[in-house]
Amino acid sequence: MGVFSLLILLFAVFAVSADEDAFIGVNIGTDLSDMPNPTQVVALLKAQQIRHVRLYDADRAMLLALANSGIHVTISVPNNELLGVGQSNATAANWVARNVAAHVPATNITGIAVGSEVLTILPNAAPVLVSALKFIQSALVASNLDDQIKVSTPHSSSIILDSFPPSQAFFNRSWDPVMVPLLKFLQTTGSPPLLNVYPYYDYMQSNDVIPLDYALFRPLPPNKEAVDSNTLLHYSNVFYAVVDAAYFAMAYLNFTNIPIVVLETGWPSKGDPSEPDATIENANTYNSNLIRHVLNSTGTPKHPGIAVSTYIYELYNEDTKPGPLSEKNWGLFDANGLPVYIMRLTGSGLILANDTTNQTFCTAKDGSDPKMLQAALDWACGPGKVDCSALKQGQPCYEPDNVVAHASYAFDAYYHLMGMAPGTCYFNGVAAISTTDPSHSSCLFPGSGGRNGTFLNSTTLAPSSNSTASGSIPLLYRVNVRSFLVIGGLFWSAVFL
Numbered sequence: 001m002g003v004f005s006l007l008i009l010l011f012a013v014f015a016v017s018a019d020e021d022a023f024i025g026v027n028i029g030t031d032l033s034d035m036p037n038p039t040q041v042v043a044l045l046k047a048q049q050i051r052h053v054r055l056y057d058a059d060r061a062m063l064l065a066l067a068n069s070g071i072h073v074t075i076s077v078p079n080n081e082l083l084g085v086g087q088s089n090a091t092a093a094n095w096v097a098r099n100v101a102a103h104v105p106a107t108n109i110t111g112i113a114v115g116s117e118v119l120t121i122l123p124n125a126a127p128v129l130v131s132a133l134k135f136i137q138s139a140l141v142a143s144n145l146d147d148q149i150k151v152s153t154p155h156s157s158s159i160i161l162d163s164f165p166p167s168q169a170f171f172n173r174s175w176d177p178v179m180v181p182l183l184k185f186l187q188t189t190g191s192p193p194l195l196n197v198y199p200y201y202d203y204m205q206s207n208d209v210i211p212l213d214y215a216l217f218r219p220l221p222p223n224k225e226a227v228d229s230n231t232l233l234h235y236s237n238v239f240y241a242v243v244d245a246a247y248f249a250m251a252y253l254n255f256t257n258i259p260i261v262v263l264e265t266g267w268p269s270k271g272d273p274s275e276p277d278a279t280i281e282n283a284n285t286y287n288s289n290l291i292r293h294v295l296n297s298t299g300t301p302k303h304p305g306i307a308v309s310t311y312i313y314e315l316y317n318e319d320t321k322p323g324p325l326s327e328k329n330w331g332l333f334d335a336n337g338l339p340v341y342i343m344r345l346t347g348s349g350l351i352l353a354n355d356t357t358n359q360t361f362c363t364a365k366d367g368s369d370p371k372m373l374q375a376a377l378d379w380a381c382g383p384g385k386v387d388c389s390a391l392k393q394g395q396p397c398y399e400p401d402n403v404v405a406h407a408s409y410a411f412d413a414y415y416h417l418m419g420m421a422p423g424t425c426y427f428n429g430v431a432a433i434s435t436t437d438p439s440h441s442s443c444l445f446p447g448s449g450g451r452n453g454t455f456l457n458s459t460t461l462a463p464s465s466n467s468t469a470s471g472s473i474p475l476l477y478r479v480n481v482r483s484f485l486v487i488g489g490l491f492w493s494a495v496f497l
């Protein structure tokens with residue numbers, strides 16, 4: 001290829017990546033005791049309008065199920081096959097014939113991730129990494145598939161040293177003999193550098209230097225934003241700071257304008273006691289904010305307008321993963337395809353619909369402190385302006401007469417009264433969103449379709465004329481006014497600040 005056509009090719013690649021909308025994809029790990037079958041997986045992807053996925057291998061059944069689905073697929077050469085592929089052109093050609101050529105075009109394979117975090121996980125294979133990419137590439141060229149399928153390899157962001165301020169970042173110099181030819185290959189083939197970005201671990205390992213809000217993309221006051229003193233660029237989240245650190249590290253090796261794709265990022269929704277920030281609320285906040293940022297295509301401070309397409313880690317909770325509890329809880333869905341949490345994506349278009357069932361409920365969390373529940377119940381039926389008349393003796397939701405059942409009804413009523421807005425199912429941590437309709441016998445929960453599928457008339461959720469903004473509490477319950485006032489104040493700040 002002449003220099004001129006190479007320039008045109010490069011120009012086309014950059015023009016496309018600057019113009020093309022960024023996408024959100026999802027990683028599909030399979031370490032589940034009850035792994036859904038490929039047909040079920042594809043049904044979930046379609047229902048959720050997930051259009052880009054990454055597999056950790058090239059599973060034949062999965063690739064067959066993905067055929068004619070419209071879904072773009074990045075497959076992987078697993079680390080345990082990397083040495084073979086990197087040492088033998090014939091093995092690589094065979095890999096492509098079996099796992100790629102056999103499936104396209106019906107299955108829209110658009111990328112091959114060769115190995116995973118090889119420099120940090122399998123450094124012994126590093127010397128053959130670039131050969132592996134080149135061998136796979138030449139097999140694609142031989143099959144005339146190199147235009148549509150891009151070959152790359154994902155790195156852990158830990159190979160970036162001195163990553164803040166981003167302008168001073170560089171790749172661990174020990175890996176220059178790999179990174180330089182690798183970046184040259186990516187530049188020549190128009191393939192994206194792939195980066196795994198885990199602000200959760202950056203935050204956990206920072207000894208409180210990184211504020212949680214900064215890791216979760218929560219708005220920071222301008223004086224708390226991190227500023228790169230060399231470039232004067234402002235960083236409002238860890239994700240963009242890490243991606244820009246990678247851009248600066250590439251520039252340090254004289255590679256510029258090669259758009260990065262983030263192949264893995266996410267936040268765990270559950271963890272061991274030593275992992276207190278692995279929570280549903282934080283996972284929801286991180287992923288919802290991430291999606292909004294990526295789809296907004298604002299780019300990073302260093303490369304505004306250059307989309308950072310990103311794959312979320314991951315589709316399912318992988319219950320058979322070893323390690324701390326958080327390892328098993330990065331998923332958006334459980335093995336039954338039910339969402340672990342309902343993402344707050346209003347206004348982000350159709351990707352990852354947050355309503356698999358169209359019906360969500362807010363109920364008391366299992367194991368919550370009864371005193372906290374009582375206080376939250378009192379708040380909901382008082383200042384929260386929920387109509388709690390259905391909980392009175394003789395009314396449909398009086399039985400079972402316990403604080404968990406009554407609080408669940410009141411939380412759900414408040415949640416729907418507030419239009420299921422983000423943060424309205426919290427109640428100081430004793431409430432959680434669920435997709436199971438808690439209605440029983442004649443007690444219909446707000447938001448429930450009821451037996452004949454009609455929604456409750458929302459006016460039944462309007463504030464009763466007897467509960468006023470002054471915060472008077474209906475005398476439905478014996479109330480410890482002092483504890484109510486204190487905890488009620490906390491609710492106000494939790495819900496509205």
Ligand SMILES: *[C@@H]1O[C@H](CO)[C@@H](O)[C@H](O)[C@H]1NC(C)=O
Nearest residue numbers: 070072105106107108109110
């Ligand atoms: C595969 O995806 C590419 C990129 O979106 C698209 O141009 C192409 O038409 C797709 N091919 C098939 C067979 O769906």
Ligand SMILES: *[C@@H]1O[C@H](CO)[C@@H](O)[C@H](O)[C@H]1NC(C)=O
Nearest residue numbers: 089090093135138139140142
């Ligand atoms: C590898 O094999 C391909 C055919 O699959 C061939 O075109 C290419 O020249 C070979 N490359 C090397 C480095 O041997």
Ligand SMILES: *[C@@H]1O[C@H](CO)[C@@H](O)[C@H](O)[C@H]1NC(C)=O
Nearest residue numbers: 119123158161172173174175
């Ligand atoms: C750089 O990489 C080498 C080789 O893997 C490793 O031994 C060294 O600890 C790394 N340096 C830093 C600062 O992480």
Ligand SMILES: *[C@@H]1O[C@H](CO)[C@@H](O)[C@H](O)[C@H]1NC(C)=O
Nearest residue numbers: 176180250251252253254255
């Ligand atoms: C990058 O380019 C500059 C100027 O052309 C040169 O001085 C420097 O050695 C190059 N760095 C690398 C790592 O190639």
Ligand SMILES: *[C@@H]1O[C@H](CO)[C@@H](O)[C@H](O)[C@H]1NC(C)=O
Nearest residue numbers: 289292293294295296297298
């Ligand atoms: C999305 O982009 C617009 C302008 O491009 C900006 O005003 C807005 O704040 C952005 N939203 C987010 C969530 O970054």
Ligand SMILES: *[C@@H]1O[C@H](CO)[C@@H](O)[C@H](O)[C@H]1NC(C)=O
Nearest residue numbers: 345346347350353354355420
């Ligand atoms: C997500 O939930 C909100 C609030 O319930 C709703 O308005 C929206 O339509 C849902 N779906 C999407 C894709 O945002």
Ligand SMILES: *[C@@H]1O[C@H](CO)[C@@H](O)[C@H](O)[C@H]1NC(C)=O
Nearest residue numbers: 047353355356357358359449
């Ligand atoms: C959710 O609601 C939309 C519009 O009302 C409807 O088209 C869709 O079928 C519903 N989905 C489910 C799973 O009920």
Ligand SMILES: *[C@@H]1O[C@H](CO)[C@@H](O)[C@H](O)[C@H]1NC(C)=O
Nearest residue numbers: 444449450451452453454455
């Ligand atoms: C069933 O629908 C009718 C109106 O179509 C309504 O009056 C009635 O309350 C509904 N029943 C339930 C249990 O929701």
Ligand SMILES: *[C@@H]1O[C@H](CO)[C@@H](O)[C@H](O)[C@H]1NC(C)=O
Nearest residue numbers: 454455456457458459460461
């Ligand atoms: C709900 O009830 C009110 C008054 O009882 C009525 O005006 C309104 O039309 C009803 N809404 C629906 C959706 O049935």
Ligand SMILES: *[C@@H]1O[C@H](CO)[C@@H](O)[C@H](O)[C@H]1NC(C)=O
Nearest residue numbers: 387388389464465466467474
């Ligand atoms: C409001 O108060 C009046 C009497 O003050 C009472 O008759 C009525 O049942 C109350 N309404 C509710 C919804 O508690």
